[in-house]
Amino acid sequence: MSSKKMGGLGKLSQFSGIRQDSQPAESEPVEVVEPVEPEAVEPKTLSAPNAQSSSKDKAKRKTCAKETQVTLNINVSRRQKDWLSDTAQTIRDNNEDPVAPADRVYPQHLIQVAIDLLQSSEVDWSKIRNVEELRGYLNL
Template sequence: MSAKSRMGGLGKLSDFGKTSKTQAQPETVVVEEPKAEQVAAPPPEPTPQPAPQKQADDKGKLVPINIKITRRQHEWLNDMARTVRENNSEPVPPNERVFPQHLIGAAIDLLQASDMDWSQIKNVEELRNVLNL
């Protein structure tokens, strides 16, 4: 069996990737600079838009985070999210289904709404004590 019959007459494998000697020369492109008379006036300043509201940020773009939780916490989050999804008697659209990330987001909202003095919290143990956990 010859190499020619195995490769269908394509030649040696080492020949692939080599450039041919008859490459086309790149064309020269001439760019003309605009004359002073042709230069357009700068565009007017954009009109200031009202600042976005806080509610728009809450519903805004989701960003991924990397957190480490215990296996028990992970299982609990999955179980609770499944329980909430099963509470619905009718199908829920995908964008309204509850998953562990939504429970974590709700927990963050609870922490934000708490009336604790965050400047006094020095570690996780103190946070747990303030929250009576």
């Protein structure tokens, strides 16, 4: 690309701040940064929102927060979709004070809790053959 096309501004490398030669100019100060040792940093403590939470629940929530979120496309009935939306809205309406966007409840959160509930249930998954058997086992 010529400098005429860029309006006479010159090459892009001139704007990056990276010098073409490997030696820093004598007029430029060189700053040496020393790494911080892990022992020197005090760990942050997290307070539990509910004193009745067990340590197992806290560990689950902590690992869930660090996990990478992925998109899952599922088909649900219109009735189920409406119930999820209405229930999430009811939960949001239960708050008298404004809630930060990251802490608001949406249908996806209800589905995540339902998955946690299934994982923690005492179902012998090796004996379940279809959805109807699962519904019967869970008394749904």
